[in-house]
Amino acid sequence: MNRAIVRLFAVMMLLFVVLVAFTSRWTVFSATALQDNPLNKLQTYASWKVKRGKIIAEDGVVLAKSVPASGGIWNRKYPQGSLFAQTIGYSDEQQGSSAGMEQFFGQQLSGHKSALASVFGSFGGAAVGDDLYSTLDSKAQALARKLLDKPGACGPNPTPCTGAVVAIVPQTGAVRVMYSNPTYDDNDPNKYGRDSDCEPNPFDNGCLVNLALAGRFPPGSTFKLVTTAAALDSGKYTPDSTFSGDSPVTISGRPLQNDSNHSYGEVTLTQALTDSINTVYAPLGLSLGSNLMLEYMRRFGFYSTPPLQYPANEMSASGELDEQTQKLVKPPGPCTSYYNCVDLGRMSIGQDKLAVTPLQMAMVVATVADRGKLMEPRLATKVVDAEGQVVESFPPVEDDQVMKPKIAAELQAMMRDVVEEGTGQSANLEGYQIAGKTGTASTAVTKDGQPLDDAWFVGFPIHDPDIAVAVMLENIPEGYGGTYAAPIAAQMIKTLQAEDR
Amino acid sequence: MRARNRELFGLVPAALLLTAGFAAVFIQESGKLSNVSLVYGAVFLGLCLAGHIFIRITLPHADPYIFPLVAVLACFGLVMIYRIAGATEARQQAQWFVLGLFLFAGTVMFFRDYRKLENYRYLIVIGSIVFMVLPRVPGLESATQTQTYGAYLEIHVGSVTFQPTEFAKIGLVIFLASYLRDHRQALAEGRKIFGYRVPPLKHLGPVLLLWGVAMLILVFLHDIGSSLMFYGGLLSIVYVATQRVSFVVIGLVAFGVGAWYLGTHIPHIDSRVQAWLYPFKPSLYNAQSGSSYQIANGLFSQAQGGLFGQGFGQALLTVPGTHDAYVPLSDTDMIYAVITDELGLFGAAALLLIYLLLVARGFKAAMLARDSFSKLMATGLSAILAIQVFVIVGGVTRVIPFTGVTLPFVSYGGSSIMANFILVALLLLVSDRARRPTTT
Structure with missing residues (x-):
């Protein structure tokens, strides 16, 4: 019976090799495709946890800032509201939509630019974005x-x-x-x-x-x-x-x-x-x-x-x-x-x-x-x-x-x-x-x-x-x-x- | 070095893993840092040591690697559960571990001569099957939810949730090992009809029964994973007992046909198969029931892991700002996805390697055993453990349709821990008897 046990063990090993192969498939070979899948919201969710930087007017007035909301996410607030809305635009991370300067400077405001320089920058960039200084008065x-x-x-x-x-x-x-x-x-x-x-x-x-x-x-x-x-x-x-x-x-x-x-x-x-x-x-x-x-x-x-x-x-x-x-x-x-x-x-x-x-x-x-x-x-x-x-x-x-x-x-x-x-x-x-x-x-x-x-x-x-x-x-x-x-x-x-x- | 000292040294990796793991979680989530959690870690290590001393006294000749491997798995599981679900669940898991150790000790003490189990084999098999269908008995069904995600795997007695299949798998292995000890000769030989050896029908009956049991699990419990686990484990015993590949082939074909027929006729199983085939179909992903949300998100999580993982505490488990699970059942069925996310391909492969080593030691015990019953039981127990790992990890990695069995010793859950400790106790008993020096 011992020979059969050895063969059985070989089969089990084969099954485990299949498991490792499939794990490699998802973690390495198909990882990029999975990350780009439209159903994959992990990057979006990660961006919710990023405290976006402020947008500051030339005279120091804050035009956009992030305030903490429950659950470790941030809400975007525009203290000047409709006065600057057309120019600043908006960023709605939950909806995944943005406009105006908020969209154009999205990378900087969510810290991606500085995260690139960091070896330890995990996905989703830094937890704190950079501030943008505007020319607006x-x-x-x-x-x-x-x-x-x-x-x-x-x-x-x-x-x-x-x-x-x-x-x-x-x-x-x-x-x-x-x-x-x-x-x-x-x-x-x-x-x-x-x-x-x-x-x-x-x-x-x-x-x-x-x-x-x-x-x-x-x-x-x-x-x-x-x-x-x-x-x-x-x-x-x-x-x-x-x-x-x-x-x-x-x-x-x-x-x-x-x-x-x-x-x-x-x-x-x-x-x-x-x-x-x-x-x-x-x-x-x-x-x-x-x-x-x-x-x-x-x-x-x-x-x-x-x-x-x-x-x-x-x-x-x-x-x-x-x-x-x-x-x-x-x-x-x-x-x-x-x-x-x-x-x-x-x-x-x-x-x-x-x-x-x-x-x-x-x-x-x-x-x-x-x-x-x-x-x-x-x-x-x-x-x-x-x-x-x-x-x-x-x-x-x-x-x-x-x-x-x-x-x-x-x-x-x-x-x-x-x-x-x-x-x-x-x-x-x-x-x-x-x-x-x-x-x-x-x-x-x-x-x-x-x-x-x-x-x-x-x-x-x-x-x-x-x-x-x-x-x-x-x-x-x-x-x-x-x-x-x-x-x-x-x-x-x-x-x-x-x-x- | 003597076997028991090797076992003691084998606990060192478990201790290091536990310390390093807890430290990593502490560093990641400094808010959770407390002396209390450290105490749990220390107590857990103390329990492993107590287990070792118990084996040293009662099973001096048993395989020295099995217990440390189990300890490594359990310590790893504790760290993961602590990280995923928090201190309360980790403490409960530690309590289950204590109970498991008591069951382990109880099994060793009570069944020192485990061969007397053979006397109760029909009681055991009937008991196991009854046990398995308990979740369909009115009144024992879960109070809050009659099905665990569509499959019937749990019973509720008072406030305790219980997964009978975890225990039934051991009973069925014992029965089949015992039965085949008596009948394997007849099964292997049989009569020749048209050049093909057909075993006498009366001996084949119980083997056919197995197929029936597997189909029963499908029909009654709606769970293709448990069914596959039982059937695979039992087929392994049949193969080792008869050394006839044809049994395995016929058995697998029969299972395939049965599973295909039932799978297409039982909506829950069909939806599992659909989610397996098309996890990224938006209509399936967003479906209210039978959704591929869990399996697809599990794959997305694994994709984050890469080679080395994001690190302890980095995987996203809930949708930010809500309490909605991103990866549902991340501490039990889906725990492998979280492990891959945080520790990467290398971490996941290391975990699989530990399981494979444990299985190898189980087979080793089977090979050293001197009587057929011991051989077959140890083979069956090791095989069913390996197939259980394959079923759940294969489900998470989309090798096969996803079903809810636990990752032994790592997943959160009392039934799983306790049943698997009984399994390990039986393996060690076989091993101790096999390696005991023969006194002349």
């Missing part, structure tokens, strides 16, 4: 919200403005203000599937979209800055070049008028910008041609997703937009249909199919303010770990020298004229030599036949250009940029500069 952000929410700020209707305010430091690209209405409370993002919960109430648009980054609007006459930059920097024109300011002119076979069909006679380019004369700028754009216009648009950042520290799918690129395909069309366009044909003349005055984000216009004005140099916009400056060590920093990055510094100086002077004598006079605050450009783009007509406009103003203080502001207000009856957007931009500049002093 909580006081100026609050002012932006106050100005947009003020009754009457956007026409006779006492409802708050729909729109966005973006303020950038031209020399560094630091975004100091990025506020848009409507917004939501990021402490409870799931509730905002319903529009009725948007803040302020009521709004009929989805409020999870950050209008400053993803909203695309016709820029109106603010786009004349791009046309002017192309005209001057290409050497084809000077601020003193003269044009006929008579109205109307025929562009692409259709008549184009100035505001109130006013004829200005012979004017210089400076005067044309000051009074925002369409009948000068449309032929000017045509004479510059598609290629030159496209070249300068690209230099300013049009036709590409902004180089911002933000999830790409939450931002829009600016340019001529085919409404049917929702894709951008480059001038002169394939022109196979009405929707993808570029009307270069009307594009040059900010009409046609131009669809531009408030951030893009802020980048344009910041470039002019920074002597023609475009800096990449930034939302964060550094990542600091729990011991106070800087783990990662984000220094200013130059994007492009869009125009020569001398040309930028000429354009600055022309923009100062706009505020001093032209359409932007309501931004002319005493003690602040503000330079800027207004924009008024007719967008829609109400049921009562009342035409609605998007009101724009972009500007900066010419004597000390350390801030550049873009304000966009949507759908205002007779919504002149000079009437509605310019005073808000001036207030923003005044406050941001007063803070620095």
